[in-house]
Amino acid sequence: MRVKLKDITNYSKGSQVNSDCLIENGKYIYLNGGVNPSGKWNNYNVLSNTVTVSEGGNSSxxxxxxxxxFWCGAHCYYLFDGPKNTKYLYYALKSQQQRLFKLRSGACMPNIKKKDLGDFELEFDFNEVIQNNIVNILDECNKIIDNYHLELELLDELIKARFVEMFGSIHENRMYPYLNVKNLTTVYSGGTPNRKKTEYWENGTIPWVKTTELQNNHLSIIEECITKEGLENSSAKIIPAKSILIAMYGQGKTRGMTAFLDIASSTNQACACLLSTTNINMEYMWYYFQFSYNKLRGLAEGGNQPNLNLNMIKNFPVLVPPTELQNQFVGFVRQVDKSKFEIQKSLEKTQELYDSLMQKYFG
Incomplete structure (x- = not known):
């Protein structure tokens, strides 16, 4: 049945807590909108098993x-006195996540008005037996997905532990020397052809990488291509395969993320490109930069959106053990990656099942 949210539940905003007053070891989370809690607090104003909708900001x-x-802040709606099975209501709304994003209004600080939220329409089955069955099935899917994610995280930790076992400290090592990137390889940045000139983009055959594609991943399939004319009339350059890309700036967690190029490609100007060289095992250096994510991000400069630059990348110190040991480490990582690949395939299949079930149950 198609219903309006206001006809099946009540909803209200919480109360603001000054961020300076949050308690590091507080017993209850403080959720003030957004995807994650903003901190901890020593009291709660909302009971457990509650659905929330972020009211303001980019996550509204x-x-x-x-x-x-938990304590609900003033930039978050919480739903109460609604269906007995609150988890079913959660899944019904979660299935419409993209439509809910479209309720946003306002330019500088988007938000969702209370009336618009109440008028939001969704599919809802009032049969409690059906609700319980749906929740049980979707919960089981999510449990499997979470377990696959945990397995991938544990394998990443295994790789890092193997690095420390073989080489010692990542950034304060006394066993082996550190060399700056500029002493190991050449570093370039890319460029962006003029978007207004269709001849620079239409029917392009030269892969062109953006920082959003850098996810500590191998890159062989790239979203956009530019033409030879676009390459020649911009700062973009052909970067050879087996080079490392590092995001110098970008939204959220992007800054400091990396990729290993499996094919020759060009990039935009936000990518630092560490060209393939025989001075060091490039895969070893790629993993070293993944382990150095937080250290690298900490070098960034700027106001609201701090950035890295080429000079910072060129002068970044890399631990350089003997080549034979570098190769041994890379061989170990490749074996672990085979296991990760199989887990990732299973994860994707389960995610597809979950998505199809959400579509089946809620349209």
């Missing part, structure tokens, strides 16, 4: 399900 419209008592 994001649906959360909080399983413990």
């Amino acid at each position: 419209g994001y649906i959360n399900y909080i399983t413990e008592p």
